[in-house]
Each structure stands twice: as structure tokens, then as C-alpha cells.
Amino acid sequence: MAMIEFKNVSKWYGSFQVLKDCTTQVEKGEVIVVCGPSGSGKSTLIKCVNGLEPFQSGSLIVNGQSVGDKATNLPQLRAKIGMVFQNFELFPHMNVTANLNLAQVKVLGRGVEEATAKSHALLRRVGLIDHAQKFPGQLSGGQQQRVSIARALAMDPIAMLFDEPTSALDPEMINEVLDVMVELAQEGMTMMCVTHEMGFARKVAHRVIFMDRGEIVEDATKNDFFGTPRSERAQQFLSKILHH
Amino acid sequence: MDFGFLTQPAFSGGGTYLDWVISGVKWTLLVSLCAWVIAFTIGSVLGVMRTTRVAWLYGPATAYVELFRNIPLLVHMFIWYFVVPEIVPNTLGTWMKQGMPMPEFWSAVLALGFYTASRVAEQVRSGIQSIPRGQTHAALATGLTMPQVYRHLLLPMGYRIVIPPLTSEFLTIFKNSSVALTIGVLELTAQARTISEYTFRTFEIFTLATVVYVLITMAVVVVMQLLERRVQVPGYIGTGK
């Protein structure tokens, strides 16, 4: 069974339909890149996966659980799915270690010592152990984003969601974040990444999803997508982002 | 100006006029601090209720805020002092009028406390709502429940953001406590007025009262600044919505 399975998911804001019958799936170990113009519904789609955005029709099964079902324990499900945001969203009043410890202690019930050991191991991995006692506001954007990836990994997630993780970064910091993501992908992490970094997509993605106006217009293997995108909208989009 | 009259024996009570002033200061502080405890507690709860999306929480809280902050403080005082004892159950009303110690004091504390609570609630609400939605999303995404998100993120950040406006509410409560004289609390302004009637040293006594209010204000500002510095977040600049 797929790790994440969308079936005809639709969502409206009032009379405006943000998601139109979206159907796709992410298998265990798969890396999916989601792209498309601004406002096409990419963030909304990815936030449906862990129930941050409710939807009105269709079904969405994550790790065997129906996200839309009222009986589903969302906090429990979310604890298993890591998420990384465009604006990092670290907790500003906690130092880096405390950011990584919080959910480990409060959600997983780990002891502070065990959590700290885990946090420090992850900070070492993303190259930030020297910043363990700093506050988010004292770090660069690239460093903050690596901390936020570490924060998600601290929960031992079964899948990771990324919503434009490099869009808010200065160009010189994009690679330090992408490197961490590539490494994760190569280790076999299940990933759903909203990003326009086509270099990243070419390197590690298995499939690419192209969205436009709330619809999944293209859902193709990496080679098909970059070789022969079927829809005109995807072709236009690709030529726009590849030629600047 | 001649402050010599302060050491003269007062018209009644056996002490000096200075003792009256000190007693006034004591009641000003007592009314204000007790009212602040109520205002801060109730105001925080109401402010948090208004930020939830649960209708039976934000509905009543919104009604409270709109009702209480739109009625003048003076009317609050009169209602608690004159009206409440008449409309509560009979035995309680009789006790409030005859048995309850210091009825003016408690009426003033409740009036000022519940009135200021509506203002504190608005500050707390706006502080929490100025935290970008992405922060809540990020906290929820780690598996925290909504109450945990309030406890570990929204409240600690929200209170930090509203320290300056809360300081100003705290200052206002000391100034507003003078309204308690209308229901007979002998706080600083009431004592100053009485002393001026007995001694005709109007200018001196109100100058003294002003100085005392300014000193209280300065003390509050210093304490709140210390607090602000203590909880300051390194490297944090505003909420940048």
C-alpha cells in the first residue's frame, strides 16, 4: 500500500476551488517533487497530508490512516510525518536544542537527556552542533532551515514534507539546504517536496507532479517529465523556470 | 510652598495629615494591585478564549469584552457598589450590605479588575494573533496538540509581544483607582481632597499626590523593563507577520 494516497481530493475556500479532484500517491521510499505556478495549490495539497488543511471531498490515506476521518488522531499521525516550511518556523524563544527537544519530550515522551542526545547527533549531521545553544534569530536563513530539517528528523519520521524549503533563502545558502535534502533522499526517506529546484528534481526525484489552478496537470516519472512533458502548461512553466 | 502642615495633628483620627497621605497611598496600592490580579488572570483567560475557533469559547469572551470595555469605569463602580447587592440572592445581598468587611474596597477592586480585564483580554488576543500562522502550523506538524501549542509557543511569545501595552494597562489601573473615591474608598486622591478641605493647602497636597503617582508610575515602568529584558529573545526582531 502507498504511504500517501490522494483520491479525488477537492477543497474550496468559499466558492473558490483550490484543489480539484487531486489523485496521486507516494510510495514508501519515493521522492516526489511538486511544482507549478504560484497560487496553484501546492502548499494546500501538501498541508492536507498531515491535516493542517482540511479538505471537503475525496479521500487521503496516510500510513493506512484516513486523514479526513474525524476519528483519526491527527497529533499522533503528524508526529510521524516531518514537515519543513518556507519560512523555517523555528520557535524564536527557544534555543536550537530546545527547538529540537520540544516535541520529542512532549509528544514522544522521551526524557530530556535522551532527547538532547538525539538532537545533538542530528545537529552534528547537519553541521550545526556548534550552534546548539544559539537562538534562531542568531542564525542565517540556511542554518535555520537546516535546524528545522533536524527538528523534523528528531521525531524519526516515516515521511518528510517540504514546502518550498529554499524559496526564502539567499542564493548562496540554497545548496547547504539542498545537500541535506539530497542526502536524505539517497538514504531512502519518503519525501514529498514542493520546490522549483529542478536540479534537485533531476538528481533525486522519482516522480514530478505539476500543478496548475488546483489541478494535478502532470504526474510523471522524472525522465518523462523532463523529456517530454505532455501538457502545454507544463512545457511553458518549465521553459520559464529553466531559462533564468 | 509650605509642607509644614503635614506634621500637624489631623482633624480626626489622632495622627498627622502625613498619616492620612500614607493611608491613602496604601489604599491606592491595595485597590490597584488586587484589581490587577483579577484583570490579568481573567483578561488572559478571555484573551486566549477569543483566539480559539471554538464558538462557545470565543463567543462569550467577545461578548464580555464588548460589554465591559464600553461601559464607563464610573458606572462599573456604581453597579458593583449599589446595584449588585440588590440583585443577588437575598441572603448574599444582605451580607454584602451589612456583614461584608470593607464593601467599598471590594466593590472598587471588582469593578476596576473586571473592567481592566476586558482591556487586558484585547492585548493578549492581539499578541497571540500577531504570531504568524506558520508558527502554529509548524508546532502542530511536530505532533503537539493545540493546548500544547498554546502552552509552549503562543503564550510565551504572545506575552513577550504585549509587555509594552500591558505595562500601559498596568499604569492605567493605578490612575483609574482614583475613581474608587466616588464610592467612598479613601485612597490617595480622596485623602488629598479631604486634607485640602481641612487645611486649604490645596496646591501643596495635590502636588504631593501627583509626585506619589509619578513615583508609582516610574516604579512600574522600571519593573516592567527589567521583566522585558529578562525574557528578551536573542536575535528576535518583531513578529514580521
Ligand SMILES: Nc1ncnc2c1ncn2[C@@H]1O[C@H](COP(=O)(O)OP(=O)(O)O)[C@@H](O)[C@H]1O
Ligand atoms: N485561507 C485562504 N482563504 C482563501 N484563499 C486561500 C487561502 N489560502 C490560500 N488561498 C488561495 O488558494 C490558492 C492556493 O494557495 P497555495 O496552496 O498557497 O498555492 P501555492 O503554494 O501553489 O502557491 C491561492 O490562490 C490562494 O490565494
Ligand SMILES: [Mg+2]
Ligand atoms: Mg506555497
